[in-house]
Amino acid sequence: MDQITLSACAEVGFQVAGRKGAHGAMRALRRVIPLDAYEFVAFDPVTGRHTSLVSDGLTVAPAPSEPPLEAGRGPYAMEGALLASYGWRRGLTTPLRLAEGRYTGLLHLSAADFPPHAPALMAALSPTLAHVTDLTRCVIDPVGLPKGFAAVAFDRAGVVRDVAGAERSRVLAEDRSMAACARDFLDSRELSRRGLWQDGNGRWREVRMLRAGVGSHGALQGAVVAERACCLPYELTGREVDVLTRVAAGDSNPQIAAALVLSVRTVTTHLEHIFAKLGCDSRTRVTTKALAEGLCRIGL
Incomplete structure (x- = not known):
């Protein structure tokens, strides 16, 4: 991999982690692949369906049919009805998986011609770009999340999401009552809440609640709930x-x-x-x- 490609890959990661997100990442990718258009398609694990999330350069609206789920394969050529419905000449689709292997969606690319290294490059970038289509993640890192706490985030529907930069709290994610506590917090006027909580095994935990945006681009109102084991004070x-x-x-x-x-x-x-x-x-x-x-x- 040459220096220009390495630099572009680093810039893609920087843009995904920063405020410019998908569009910034694609601008960096265009330095090594001359793209005509692209579309990120997110997989929603709650409904089991795909949703067009971010796109640029489409000559027609995305096809209403469900995109093919190729979660078990690497980048593959788009062909047939899907390619024609987009008005694209030649396409490459990359299944997006996080580093731990969880599937989050697809990235469709269109170009007049793809360089020979494009499939390998997109396979290498897949774990980074998968964060763009991860609908279960808390994408706005909440200010004030204490260090040493495990955490999860909840939206109003009770969907559990991971919190960037924090260890996932299994005890919170698996306790059904905590979603109701988070919803009660969201319905209040409080910006934060702290207290004590006894888990299902009778262990006491110190709990912090914070407001944060969750889901794609932080579009949903949610609550981050963080915990750590403790003894009862005083x-x-x-x-x-x-x-x-x-x-x-x-x-x-x-x-x-x-x-x-x-x-x-x-x-x-x-x-x-x-x-x-x-x-x-x-x-x-x-x-x-x-x-x-x-x-x-x-x-x-």
Whole structure:
């Protein structure tokens, strides 16, 4: 591979990672392949269908029929009805797979003639260009995502998406209740939320929620949810965390007792312990401290 091709490949990766995305990447690719037109076709794993995402140079509208799914092959020549419907003379289609092997879509290219190295070059660029058509990814890296946290993102429909630059949290992705918690957060006016969460195995985790754009080009409103294992702070018990969460929500002792199926006397005893452990002498101060330090239970 010559120096010009290597430089173009590096520029393609830079553009995909930056703000200019697909169009910037294709401008870089045109330095080594004289393209007439191109089209990125995204595969939506939720519906199982393909959708035209980004294109340039089409002489007619893309064909309404489903493009051929060639996920198991490398770049191949476009031919027949699909090529004719686009108004292209000669085409090359590349299945797009991320480095871990997950299929995200197709890239159709049109040119008067393709250089001999084009199929090999497109095969090498496939893992990079696959990020353009990855509809499950959180493509806007949210400001303030803490280091050391595993994370996933949710849209309003509850679809789970990966977060760029963060380890995927399996425990969040597999817990059905977390999608509802994320939707509740999105419906609030909060820009961020933090708290404590007990997973299905009874382990406590520190949780942060942040607003972010998800899906292609961050077009969907979503929430990034990040977590890491933790011990309960201030030597609080799980039941004390529940009571503290209700206090922070403004509930009275009788309301807390009814919600948690406890006696009012038991609630009062828990509150005495909470006040002592947090060093607070009023409900107002304990509420302020709980909200500031993320001591409330997520999803209660």
